[in-house]
Amino acid sequence: MKIAILGAGVSGLALGRTLMELGLERTKVSLFEAAGEVGGLCRSKTVSGFTYDTTGGHILFSKDQDAMQWMQACAGGPAAFERRDRHTKIRFGDRFVHYPFENGLGDLPPQAHFECLKGYVEAWTQRQRTNDPAPNSFGAWVRWRFGAGIAQHFMDPYNAKVWKRSGDFLASDWVAGRVPDAPIDDVLRSSVGMRTEGYVHQAVFYYPRRGGFQAITDGIASTLLDRVRLSTPVEALERRGSQWLVNGEAFDRVVSTLPLTDLPAIVAGMPGDVARAMRELEFNGITCLLVALKRDVHPNLSWVYLPHDDQGPTNRVTYMSNYAQSLAPAGSTSLLCEVTHPGHAPEQGGQLERDVLAGLERAGLIEPGEVLFTDRTCTRHAYVVFDHGYKARRHAALHWLESVGIDPLGRFGRFEYDNSDQCVIKARALARRLLA
Ligand SMILES: Cc1cc2nc3c(=O)[nH]c(=O)nc-3n(C[C@H](O)[C@H](O)[C@H](O)COP(=O)(O)OP(=O)(O)OC[C@H]3O[C@@H](n4cnc5c(N)ncnc54)[C@H](O)[C@@H]3O)c2cc1C
Structure with a gap:
């Protein structure tokens, strides 16, 4: 069985490696990757001695110990990893509020504290009294779950920054287990x-x-690099009898980790309604800005949420150099700022950088004169957006792909809010199914 894996992010790599671990002859596996290197959304970049994760600060954690141990083993074993306690805060005026926000109400100024606590208790009482089901819209769900005070002071402004859409536009069912x-x-x-x-x-x-x-x-890829075709975008996928032609080459199975939204332009013979469903799936891109600082040491923080507009366009700042000493040269530290956007990335020219830095200064996270330089990376697909049409569109897309023998896999391959550990779990499960 000859298998083509489209995309060499963590999903494609974990699938390829697991197929080989399970005994599939390596020459039977080919990975097609558009970029010049593997890793996809898990990539990192080094500039003048500073290293940052190009799609926002990533951390390794999992409820599934096997998956986490496998990922660590591929990358040199536990000794090759720092172990960190999470120190996450929400910046609120000149204060740091404990995360999650509702576990930090005592850190708020008195008026906001009162409004958030009152709202939380009212919402809780209302739920106990009426047993109402959770509302379908995210905006209403926030009030139902957290109350008016937390909605006003944190959830509404924060979610507006991340999703760039109204709370009514978003559905609520994705939040179970996430918020x-x-x-x-x-x-x-x-x-x-x-x-x-x-x-x-x-x-x-x-x-x-x-x-x-x-x-x-890189660790996962280390045993299969000879099977990855870098700088080789998949441009055509065509059914030929029981096989699929990938850029004209025949394979028995195809696993696609490419964004569903991109497939209508690649796959021949897709019905119009399926193509429309795929194209209309909503997503956000992200621009990540490394801020290199001439500063010896950061406060003991992992990342900080910036919910308010006066804190600039950034919704989250990762204290990157607190993750590992090697991420910044001696005597310096680094922050990583995330700015989301639907559609096109913000224009080059420095305005975004100026807005981000001014926001960080107003939030009291940096001081004038300590910025050495900034570096930005834009990523088109970062967040799946869960609007009210998401479920039906996704179902139509996955159902059709599976019916024609293409296995969809990965964060945008299946349009799921998966972290890298979930990608690994699903890739390894698919490898077992393919060989069963
Ligand atoms: C802001 C943010 C923070 C995150 N934080 C964490 C975290 O802390 N911890 C964690 O575990 N996970 C985190 N994640 C999630 C994690 O990044 C993803 O789950 C994971 O990287 C997805 O991997 P993938 O292989 O499914 O997809 P991708 O990484 O998107 O891989 C798809 C690959 O396909 C390639 N490709 C696209 N089009 C083509 C084409 N036409 N032909 C060939 N190749 C193509 C792409 O170049 C890419 O390499 C975060 C994600 C975001 C956006």
Whole structure:
């Protein structure tokens, strides 16, 4: 069986490596990758001694220990990783609020604290009293779950920055298990100053000592580099009998990790309604800005959310050089700022950089004169956007692909909000199915 894997991000690489681990002859596997290197969204970049993750600060954590251990083993074993406690905050005026926000109400100024706590208790009481089902729209869901105060002070402005769409445009079903769900006792305790933790499965994370997050995908790729065709975009995918032609070459199976939105232009013979469903899937791109600083040491932070407009266009700042010493030269540190956008990336010319830096200064995260340089990377597909049509469009897309013998895999290959560990879990499961 000759298998073509389209895309050499973590999903394609994990699939290729696992197929070989399970005994498939290596010459039967070919990976097609448009970029000049492997890694996809897990890539990192080094500029003048500073290394940053090009699609926002990445950390390794998983509820699945096997997947995490496999990823670590591929990249040199546990000794090749830093182990870090998560220190995440939300910047609120001149204060740092504990994360998740509802576990940090006691850190807020008194008026905001009162409004958030009152709203949280009212929403909780309302849910107990009426047993209403969760609303379908994300905006209404936020009020139903967190109350009006947290919606106003954090959730609304933060989500507007990330999604660039109204709360009514977004559906609510994707949030289950993603947006931290704190018990009311924890919220009350934290409100009166007793520290409580939320989102604990991520409280400890791992990061490669060298090479940025890309060290993981480089490690996975290390045993199959001869099977990856770099700088080889898939431009045509055509059915020929029981086989598929990939750029004219015949394969028995095709696994695609390419964004679903791109497939109508590549796959021959796709029905019009399926092509429309794929094209209309919503997503956001991201521009990541490395900010290199002449500064010895950062505060002990992992990343900080910036929900408010006066903090600039950045929604999240990662304290990149706190992840591993090798990420910045001695005597310097680095921040990584994330700015999302639907469609085209912000224009070059420096305006974005000026806006980001001015926002960081107003937020009190940097000081004038300490910036050495900035570097930006834009990525077209970063976040799946869960609007009300998402489920039906995605179902139409996946159903058709599977019916014609193309296996969709990966974050944008299946349009799922998956982290790299989930990509690995699904890729390894698919490898077992393909060989079964
Ligand atoms: C802001 C942000 C933060 C994140 N943080 C974390 C985190 O902390 N921890 C974590 O584990 N995960 C994180 N993730 C998720 C993680 O990056 C993804 O789940 C993972 O990298 C997806 O891998 P993939 O292989 O499925 O897709 P991709 O990485 O997108 O791989 C697809 C590959 O296909 C290639 N390609 C595209 N078109 C073509 C074509 N026509 N022909 C050939 N090749 C093509 C691309 O170049 C790419 O290499 C984050 C993601 C984002 C956006």
